[in-house]
Amino acid sequence: MKNNSVKIVVATGIGAALFVIIGWLINIPTPVPNTSIQLQYAVLALFSALFGPLAGFLIGFIGHALKDSFLYGSPWWTWVLGSGLSGLFFAFAVKRDQLVQGIFGGKEIVRFNLVQLLTNVVVWGVIAPIGDILVYNEPANKVFTQGVVAGLANAVTVAVAGTLLLKLYAATRTKSGSLDKE
Structure with missing residues (x-):
């Protein structure tokens, strides 16, 4: 258990730092104000798949808050929570045991993308906008537009870059039973 805790702490620190750096350096604006294409969600998906739901939540939450x-000078807490929830749910999109064994083929890619799409739609299209209305008294039409655009942008980013990262990671793993003793 202790070894697992250390891994989660280290993964959280590295993942949150990557979330901040990638979000800072690669921020592609959309026509919707205060909404951009964020490539750090692909890295969040990879770390969540490798280190589990707790690490995924913490990476998204801490990384977005930082x-x-x-x-911007201060966190927008409803969207910070959204990033944490995204990391949490991304962890359930991949069977970690299979990924570490190098298994990430067609069936796994479909599962990953169905779960991440559902996650992005619910988190950014429902939870974050409702939070904005309740916490910040934002106009519904504004925040639902931002949420839908962000959710779709994140879904496409994670589908392309997240799938690629997971596929590349799996390719580096030795398949069990693939080594022969001479």
């Missing part, structure tokens, strides 16, 4: 603090 990114907002550095870039």
Whole structure:
């Protein structure tokens, strides 16, 4: 258990740092104000798949809170929570045991993308906008537009870059039973 805790702490630190750096350096604006294409969600998906739901939640939550603090002066807590929830649910999109054994083929890619698509739609299209309305008294039409655009952008980013990262990771793993003793 202790070894697993250390892995989660280290993964959280590295993952949150990557979330901040990628979010800071690669921020592609959309026509919708305060909404951009964020490539760090692909890395969040990879770390969540490898280190589990707790690490995924913490990476998304801490990384987004720090990114907002550095870039805007303070976090937008409803979206920070959204990033944490995204990391949490991304962890359930992949069977970690299979991934570490190098198994990430067609069936696994479909499962990953169905779960991440559902996650992005629910988190950014429902939870974050409702939070914005309840916590910040934002207009519904504004925040639902932002949420839908962000959710679709994140879903496409994770589908392309997240799938690629997971596929590349799996390719580096030795398949069980693939080594022969001479």
